[in-house]
Every structure is written in C-alpha cells, then in structure tokens.
Amino acid sequence: MNIEQTPIKDLVVINPVVFEDSRGYFFEAYNQAKFEQNGITYQFIQDNQSFSKRGVIRGLHLQDKPFAQAKLVRVLQGEILDVAVDLRKNSPTYGQYVSVVLSAENKKQLMVPYGFAHGFSVLSETASVLYKVDQVYHKDSERGIRYDDPALAIDWQLLPEEIIVSDKDLVLPDFANCNSEF
Template sequence: MNIEKTAIQDLIIINPTVFPDERGYFFEAYNKTKFAENGIHYNFIQDNQSFSKRGVIRGLHLQINPFPQAKLVRVLEGEILDIAVDFRKNSPTYGQYVCVVLSAENKKQFMVPHGFAHGFSVLSETASVLYKVDQVYHKDSERGIRYNDPVLNIDWKVEADEVIVSEKDLILPSFNDIDWEF
C-alpha cells in the first residue's frame, strides 16, 4: 500500500498494492493493521454503497459533532471525481478542497477524515461507489453545502446540462450562509 499525501493535512489517497495475473487481480482494500501502521486510526462500523449514472453529483455532505463521520471511499465500477472540503474552523486550509479521480481501474481510495464535507460527481456512464464510515447516520448532525457554491467554485467536470442533483442537495446552504462549525 502506498499512502499519497494531498495539499490538505489529514486528507490522503491510498494506492493499494495490486497483484495481477492471467486470472485477473487481487488486492487488500482494507487491512486495519496496515492502515494503523500508516497513521490511519478509524474504527469503521458500516459500509455504504451507491449506484449513480453519468452527471449525478452527490454532496457536499458531512456530520458535525458529536457524530462526525470519517469515510474511506472507493469505486467498484466506473469513475468519479471525489471531493473533500475542509470545514475544520481552526484549520489553515479551512474552506479549501482536494479533488481526486477514483475509478475501478485505478483502484485508489480517498480517506476523508472528520471535519470534511464530501461529495462526488459521476464521470463515467455509471458508477458504483463503496465507502466505509466510522459513525452511523445521525439526522440531527447532518449538514451540507450546495454543490455549486460560488465561494468554493468547484469544477465537478460535468457539463451543466448533464448535472443531476437531488432536491435535498439543491436546498443546502451556501458557504457564506452556514451557521454551524466543526
């Protein structure tokens, strides 16, 4: 496993060691001991999976204290642009984000720690996304930021006429209107 640091502290990309042969390939997607050896200490308690078609944007979502969620995200089929935005008020990178392309082909994983809003757009015809979380869903702790917020100005790599967003995500507040902190 190769750990790739990003421009924002604590956001990391995990490149698994893949063993290909004539039958296909094998890799460890998660090994608690190896993660701990690399400074990744989460007790994942649940796996979530989504299936989406091209142009779907899910996010930006997070849970605030006392029920924050860390996520370990990977793609089983297709390709997404995965995004994590730093919402840790005392962080020098507050309001900044990192984008990474995750795909079934590159097998990369994105470790999104507590205090980050998370979202993704689907770049392929369809995509199946699997992510581990270290906290159950808690409705009263759920927060989010509108995907097309002008302050964040995220390029989701999807044409405007292709964008598909849930009603719930369309009514999320803008960055300047949030009334919560992590």
C-alpha cells in the first residue's frame, strides 16, 4: 500500500498494491497497522455505501465537532471525481480543494480527515461508492457547502445539463457562510 500526500496536508490518496493473476486480483483495501505506520490513526466504526447514476453530485458535506467524521472513500463499481475542501481556518490551504478520480479500475482511495467538506460527482453511467467513517451520523452537526459555489470554482467534470443534485444539497450555504467550527 502506497500513501500519496496531496497538495493539502493530511489529505492523502491510498494506492493499493494489487496482485493479479489469471483468476482475477487481490489487494488490501484497509490495514490498520499500515495506516497507523503512516500516521492515519482513525478508528472506523461504520461502512456506508451509495449507488448513483451519471451526473449525480453528492455534497459537499461534513459534520462539525464533536461529531466530525473522517472518511476513507473508494469505488466498488464505476468512476467518480472525489473532492475534499479544506475548512481548517488555521491551515495555509484553507478554502482550497483537491479532486481525485477514484474508480473500480484504479482502486485508489481518498482519506478525508477532520476539517474537510467532502463530495463527489459520478463520471461513469453508474457508480457504487463505499466509505468508512469513524463517527456516526449526527443530524445537528451536519453542515455543507453548495456544490456550485463560485468562490471554490470546482470543476466537477460534468456538463451543466448532466448535473443532478438533491433538493437538500441545493439549499446548502456558500463557502463564506458554511459556519464550520474548524
């Protein structure tokens, strides 16, 4: 397993070592000891899975303290553009984001630590996304940012007419008004 640092501190991409042969493939998707050796010490308590069709954008979501969630995101089927926005006010990369293509084919994972808003767009016809979290959902701690905030200017790699967003995500505040506690 290779841990790749992104341009934003603490936001990392996990590249598994894949063993392939005539039968198929095998790889470790999660190994607590190897994660801890690389400074990733979250204790995951729940797995969540979503299925979406092309054009769906989910996010940008987060939970505030003390119910903040770290997420380890991967794709079981299809391809997504995974996005994490730095909301840590004391960070030199505050307000910046990283986007990474995650797919069943490349088997990459994105480790999203506390203090980030997270979302993804579906680039394939459909996608199944699995993510581990280290905290349960807590409605009163839920926050978010509009996917189309011009201050962030995220390129979701979709045409405007393809974009599908939930009513709940359409009323999220912009970046300047998200009121995150990080």
